[in-house]
Amino acid sequence: MHTDQSTIVIIGAGQAGAWAARTLREEGFAGRVLLIGDEIHPPYERPPLSKAVLSGEAAPESLHILDAAALTALSIEWLAKAPVARIERADRRVILADGRAIRYDKLILCTGGRARELDVPGNTLPGVHTLRTIADAQRLGPLLRTGARIVVVGGGWIGLEVAATASKRGAAVTVIETMGRLCERSVPEALSAHLHGMHVAQGVDVLLGAAVAGFARAAQGPLEVMLGDGRTIDCDTAVVGIGLVPNDELARAAGLDCEGGVLVDAQCRTSDPDIFAAGDVAVARNSWAGRRLRLESWQNAQDQGIAAARSALGRDVDYDPLPWFWSDQHGTNLQIYGVPSPRHQVVVRGDPAAGSFVFFYLEGERVMAALGGNAARELRFARRLIERRTPVSAQDLADPAVSLAKL
Template identity: 40%
Template structure:
């Protein structure tokens, strides 16, 4: 009779919670441990910069599972505990109190950490980052009518928090190092849409701007000085300059690490007993033919099924195209596909870009390599299918709103 296997998941976010669910759903009836360094049960992060931050969603709505799910499914949920090391030879993880937890299979869903700003004044108490529930609570309290908010970074987190602050009636400045916010992610044509959106909503958008220092009064930040000498007054400074995958455990354990924990398409690391999922996984993507690390909710939601099946010895690969979405003011957007900077020839628009109601297609030759819908709903699935098909399309057909996208599918 075979020994019952013990599975351990390190991480307390969506990927960890979903992995526990998938393991139980697909037949693992042995010991299952989830170790998270927060006191919160696993939760999803997008609402922290969207609905929860705006006060439209309550705290319980962000949980991956109801309170009693873990006990009902015999999941040993160890909250507020850190894993300090992995002993691959002994098959154990060491906790912050020196205790050891054995494993037969280990899933690393350790997520990422916000990059810290390294200028004078960056460590002041009201210089805030957004990653955890408590961070969102602090921002919500700071975003009040008339408050002066300076957001450093024009990526998704920066723009979503700026939108939330403006919606609350705050005065908002966004400082972006590049020529346009989201320029590297979306390219000029689509990035201009988001720049115009925020300016129309009263955001003071400063592009091609650098930070010299953060000034203080009474021990709290009261302004941000740009490299051109401009000083922006601030009651709160929000920093959103990217995230760094939490790879220390993997690195110290001797796993292959390269911009995240390297895995194959089954989400197996260089150790067959250890898998990785979510922000931290730099996984080989069969459709794209390369390793990619995706810092978005959809990966944390869907990769755990592949990881769980693989941990159980069942055949599974992760080949879903990257997907992300955003909600800012009255703009809702969905994007699918993968385009590196310089990896496309042009962007074809269907609809009214000036009215922010359109579908955009990133083209490489006559192939659609990515697509985005803005305030146009129920089209992202056919857009994904166009990308997955690898078929060739004329720009005129993609541009014509009278031609249903479904009719273009092979």
């Protein structure tokens, strides 16, 4: 029985939604909590979808954040396979696709995003995949077997993780990237070169500056990936990893301010004071980046989900996280703290070729961001240097003999 009469509705039963729901209970909210999702699974974490789940080493159930029993124990009403069709702000209710109407006092949007599709002919042919959900990973995993020819479209984080997993499973992998280098938007040239070398050393073919113009398949024939320059690559399976489209349509249709996602303030509040947003769908000003951004990361989904729930309960919240992201490829653990920018001075510590290294990004004597490979301990210190705004010299950072702990 709920002693409080108010209702908090969360749309999107993913990582941010799960943490928001759990936090409402942990903060003592005794009213009704509804967690509405459109997938069949209880809330789960997605990072292993391109890693251990795709390689068959982890079961999808191991990703669950809260299973059905845990949700019941927390008295969270979880609606599965229940897409929300619209938000009626004037009446404070959400309308499900099946027509049900649910009244809310506070609403938290955690609708995440979906894989961006490649807008070319043949993109819906069998054999062309994207990866965002457990269902996607279950379809794709068995196809990444020894001898299979896999084309990965997009040399960003998810594309490269799929390429690494597929090659580990014995597939012949080609990565096609339109830009001049891998992960061009998020890492410096030296790291792109390192990633490139790492993939090539594992037998992955990397085509840079190459655009996919379409897919075709003759009866019984292979899937043909046609490039803009006229070349064609035959394969069994293509995986398109070209980014994410935020699921902000509900918010936009309801008249909330959106700009490449749902705009929120440091209290995770949208332009409607009773509606909050968190996770991949939310755009907020980030002081570490010096601009507004949408953080697509595990850390942000959890922490902003928690912050949005606390804010919905009227607690003091000032959410402005130092962004953190990691990726695992070919046995290398890469981590990024902060938001590297071309205007930063880059200082390297260690040797990328030797496998363990950190790139520091400096503005004057301040470390603004750090990116490392197989350097978890050093990155922990780098994080402190960033958060404490400690003045440092480029010379000390570059010298492995100078202890970061002492700095």
